[in-house]
Amino acid sequence: xxxxxxxxxxxxxxxxxxxxxxxxxxxxxxxxxxxxxxxxxxxxxxxxxxxxxxxxxxxxxxxxxxxxxxxxxxxxxxxxxxxxxxxxxxxxxxxxxxxxxxxxxxxxxxxxxxxxxxxxxxxxxxxxxxxxxxxxxxxxxxxxxxxxxxxxxxxxxxxxxxxxxxxxx
Numbered sequence: 001x002x003x004x005x006x007x008x009x010x011x012x013x014x015x016x017x018x019x020x021x022x023x024x025x026x027x028x029x030x031x032x033x034x035x036x037x038x039x040x041x042x043x044x045x046x047x048x049x050x051x052x053x054x055x056x057x058x059x060x061x062x063x064x065x066x067x068x069x070x071x072x073x074x075x076x077x078x079x080x081x082x083x084x085x086x087x088x089x090x091x092x093x094x095x096x097x098x099x100x101x102x103x104x105x106x107x108x109x110x111x112x113x114x115x116x117x118x119x120x121x122x123x124x125x126x127x128x129x130x131x132x133x134x135x136x137x138x139x140x141x142x143x144x145x146x147x148x149x150x151x152x153x154x155x156x157x158x159x160x161x162x163x164x165x166x167x168x169x
Contacts (some may be wrong), residue, residue: 003070003118005148016116018104020066023102025125026055032043055126058098061088062125065100069142076145078138083123084145100125106149116150 005014033048034040042052065086068074077085079101087099099158111117147153 001067001070003143005143005147006127009124011152012150014143014147014150016118016150018070018118018120018146020122021119022062022122023124024049025122026052026059028052028055044153052126058127060124061098062100062122065122066102066122070071072141072143074138076142076162078140084140087128096127099128102150104145118146118149 001018001020003014003018007013009049028050029047032040033042034050038111040048043049065074065088069076069086074086076089079085081101083101083103085099085101087097090097096146101124103123105119105121107117107119109117144153148155
C-alpha cells in the first residue's frame with residue numbers, strides 16, 4: 001500500500017510504500033502441547049502453539065484496519081513496547097473488541113525508484129477480553145509515523161524542556 005500526503009504549508013508532498021507482513025497472529029503462544037491434535041504443535045523453541053479459530057475469523061478484519069491507516073480512517077495508538085495498535089469496537093456495550101499490534105520500520109534495502117519503503121509487521125491480533133482495558137491513551141497519525149521513519153519529520157523527544165514546563169506548573 002502507499003502513504004501519500006499532499007503538500008501543506010511548509011511541508012512538501014510525502015509518499016512512501018508500505019509492505020505489510022503478517023506473523024502467527026492466529027496462533028496462541030501459551031498453549032500446552034496436545035499430542036494427536038492438529039491444532040497444536042511445538043515451535044522451533046519447543047514452545048506450545050495452538051491454532052485459534054476465533055483469532056482466524058477476526059483476522060479477516062485486518063485488511064480493512066490496515067488499509068484504513070494511510071487514509072486516516074483508522075486511528076493508530078502508540079503501544080507500550082515500541083509498537084503501535086489499532087482496534088475495532090465490539091458489537092455492543094461490554095463486548096470484547098478486536099485489536100492488532102504492529103511494528104513499522106525502514107528496511108535496509110530500498111527500492112530503486114526513490115520512493116521510501118517501510119515494512120509494517122503485524123505482531124499480534126486478538127479479541128480483547130476486557131474492553132475497557134484497551135491501551136488508547138496516545139494516538140499518533142500513521143502518516144506522521146511514516147514521515148518520521150523516512151526522516152522527513154523529526155520525532156518529538158521528551159527532554160529538559162518538557163521537565164521545566166512541569167516544574168513551572
